Amino acid sequence: MSYTLNFRVLMQYSGLFIDGVLLTLKICAGSLIIGFLLGSILAVMRQSGSRLARGFAAVWVEVLRNTPFLIQLFFFYYGLPQLGIYVDALTVAIIALGINSSAPNCEVIRSGLMAVKTGYYEASAALGFSRFQTFLHVVLPISLRLAFKPLTSNFVNLVLTSSVCYGITLMEIMGVAKTVSARSNRPFEIYLILLAAYCLFTYAVSFIAKAIDRKIEIKL
Amino acid sequence: MQAFDFASYARFKWSDMALILRSAGLTMEVTLLSLAMGTLLGMLLGLQRCSKNRAVKFLPLIVMEPLRNSPLIVQLFLIYYGLPSLGFHIKAMPAALATLSLNTAAFFAVLVHSSILAIPGAQWETGYALGFNKFQIYVHIIARQAVRLLIPQAITLYISQLQCSSLVSFVSLKDLTKAGQVVAQKTLLPFLIYGIVAGIYFALSYPLARLARYLEKRTGFTI
Numbered sequence: 428m429s430y431t432l433n434f435r436v437l438m439q440y441s442g443l444f445i446d447g448v449l450l451t452l453k454i455c456a457g458s459l460i461i462g463f464l465l466g467s468i469l470a471v472m473r474q475s476g477s478r479l480a481r482g483f484a485a486v487w488v489e490v491l492r493n494t495p496f497l498i499q500l501f502f503f504y505y506g507l508p509q510l511g512i513y514v515d516a517l518t519v520a521i522i523a524l525g526i527n528s529s530a531p532n533c534e535v536i537r538s539g540l541m542a543v544k545t546g547y548y549e550a551s552a553a554l555g556f557s558r559f560q561t562f563l564h565v566v567l568p569i570s571l572r573l574a575f576k577p578l579t580s581n582f583v584n585l586v587l588t589s590s591v592c593y594g595i596t597l598m599e600i601m602g603v604a605k606t607v608s609a610r611s612n613r614p615f616e617i618y619l620i621l622l623a624a625y626c627l628f629t630y631a632v633s634f635i636a637k638a639i640d641r642k643i644e645i646k647l
Numbered sequence: 648m649q650a651f652d653f654a655s656y657a658r659f660k661w662s663d664m665a666l667i668l669r670s671a672g673l674t675m676e677v678t679l680l681s682l683a684m685g686t687l688l689g690m691l692l693g694l695q696r697c698s699k700n701r702a703v704k705f706l707p708l709i710v711m712e713p714l715r716n717s718p719l720i721v722q723l724f725l726i727y728y729g730l731p732s733l734g735f736h737i738k739a740m741p742a743a744l745a746t747l748s749l750n751t752a753a754f755f756a757v758l759v760h761s762s763i764l765a766i767p768g769a770q771w772e773t774g775y776a777l778g779f780n781k782f783q784i785y786v787h788i789i790a791r792q793a794v795r796l797l798i799p800q801a802i803t804l805y806i807s808q809l810q811c812s813s814l815v816s817f818v819s820l821k822d823l824t825k826a827g828q829v830v831a832q833k834t835l836l837p838f839l840i841y842g843i844v845a846g847i848y849f850a851l852s853y854p855l856a857r858l859a860r861y862l863e864k865r866t867g868f869t870i
Contacts, residue, residue, distance in 0.1 A: 430733050493806065493852040494845040495813035497824055502845065505837030583716075590718035591814065601720060608728060615729035618721055625717040 434616050440607045447603030454520050454589050454599060459582060461525025466532025473537050484533065491530035497591055499523050504595045520592040520599075528585045535577040539570030572643050579636035583629050590625075600624075658834040667840075670826035671847050677822060678812045681744050682805055685751025692752060693759025707756060714753035720814050722746050727818045743815040751808050758800050762793040795866045802859035806852045813848075823847060 437444075472484040491499070503523045507514060514522075543566050551561040593601035604621050608614040692707040714722065727742040737745075766789050774784035816825035827844035831837040 489853065489856070490845075490849065493810075493849045493856060495810040495824065495848055497813045497816070498827065498841055498845045498848065501824075501828065501831070501837065502841040505831060506841055509836075509838045587716075587718040590720050593720070594817070601718070604721075605724070608724075613732070615725070615732050618725035618729050621721050622713055622717045622725060625721060626713055629716040 430615075432616055433613065434620070436611055436613060437607065437616060437620070440603075440611065443603050443607060444600070447598060447600035450517070450597065451586075451589055451599040451601075454517070454524060454592060454597075455582075455586050457521035458524035458528060458585060458589070461522065462528030462532050462581075462585065463578070465525065465529035467536055469529055469533035470536035470540060473533065474540050488530045488533050491527055496523070496527050496588055497594055499527055500591065500595055516592075516595050516597050519595065520589075520597055524585060524589055524592065527588065528581060531581045531584070532578060535574045535581060536570065539572075539574035540566065542573050543569050569645065572645050575643060576636060576640045579632060579640075583632055586628065586632070587625065655836065656839065659830075659836055659839065663830045663834060663840075664843075667823065667826045667830060667844065667847070670821055671823045671851075673821060674809075674812055674823040675851070677740075677743055677747065677815055677820070678805075678809050681747035681812070682751055682808060684744070684748040685808070686755055686801070688748065688752035689755025690759055692756035693763070696756060696760040697763050710749070711753040711756055714750050715757070719746065719750055719811050720817060722750060723814060723818060739815075739818045739820050743812075743818060743820055747808065747812060747815070750811070751804070754804050755801065758797055758804065759793075762797040762800070763789060765796055766792050799859045799863040799866070802855050802862070806855050806859075809852050809855075810848065 469484045469487060472480040473488075475481060500520070500523045504516065504519045507519070547565055547569070548561060551565045556564065589599065590601040592599055593605065596602070598606070600621065604617050608617045611617075692711060695703055695707050698704045723743065723746040726746050727737065727739065730737050730742075770788055771784060774788050779787065812822065813824040816822050816828065819825070821829075823844055827840055831840040834840065
């Protein structure tokens with residue numbers, strides 16, 4: 428069977444695709460913020476003196492890393508209404524993806540925190556910094572700089588994972604692709620474009636990340 | 648608070664639990680088969696990446712880069728929905744296996760390549776000085792150490808591929824995730840059912856995670 432690729436027919440759906448991209452970006456931006464904040468809090472908890480906080484953070488991370496994101500998504504999307512909490516699909520997607528990405532973020536930020544040597548703590552103590560000031564002005568900036576590169580690769584993973592949100596009927600780029608492929612009967616072209624688009628986005632992010640990392644890089 | 652209305656839990660029958668457990672079998676089957684194929688293919692691609700010949704070294708990237716930088720679900724739909732329109736008719740199971748294997752292979756190849764690169768170059772020179780040929784150096788010196796570096800990372804990859812196998816439910820394969828969906832819709836107990844399904848995934852992958860950490864500690868060197 429001969430088959431000629433035809434990308435032209437997809438032009439009429441460009442509006443849908445743009446909406447899809449915007450929704451994907453919205454999901455990613457929202458969950459990036461949630462994932463980063465949660466990840467930082469968890470990382471600090473894992474380093475803290477309290478056994479309870481350490482244990483909680485450890486369980487949180489292990490559960491998230493050892494269960495599929497799709498199940499977590501279903502759990503929140505279908506499970507929350509059962510608890511009497513009604514939220515729309517977009518909010519669920521952002522929260523679930525944010526929570527999901529908090530686990531790898533926690534690991535990365537934690538290893539950044541661990542890399543700050545005791546000499547820095549002693550130096551700040553000698554300068555009269557309180558424990559909180561030491562953390563805020565010395566430890567945090569250093570460890571976030573160290574964690575920057577792995578954090579961006581976590582972000583790339585987050586963007587790739589966001590495609591799973593199509594599972595809860597969200598019309599992000601993957602959902603749009605599924606709809607358009609049914610309407611236009613051109614699945615091969617559509618998924619090929621999508622594949623290329625994701626690759627380009629990934630490369631762009633890692634290119635920018637590398638450029639920034641070169642500026643803020645520090646050697647301990 | 649319907650979730651704590653325990654009377655409604657009677658809707659969840661033993662037959663439903665049996666369905667969930669049976670589907671866990673399909674999840675295992677898909678995962679194990681694709682991991683086996685992916686590991687073999689990944690090993691080949693990874694060794695190819697270690698070649699000195701530029702063309703040989705570059706070729707695997709054509710396959711690996713798109714696989715590593717796009718979502719698994721897009722790859723799956725490209726194969727399952729896209730290939731038939733080109734005239735290659737493919738069923739759900741082979742499509743799922745092909746996608747997961749290729750995806751695993753791409754990530755595994757990177758691990759193989761980086762593990763081999765991590766062995767200091769001086770060891771090659773030492774090998775030559777002892778009169779070993781290239782193959783002997785690979786087998787007796789490099790491979791033994793590289794494998795020790797590789798195994799914990801490979802297990803971590805396997806765990807993430809187990810989670811990714813849940814995506815095959817999108818191409819109507821009756822795996823653990825699909826069974827969870829079916830039972831949750833039937834019993835109207837999503838909180839409980841997805842909790843159980845998550846628990847099964849956790850029970851499958853957490854021991855592996857512990858094993859990876861143990862091996863990483865035991866080998867003594869980490870990258």
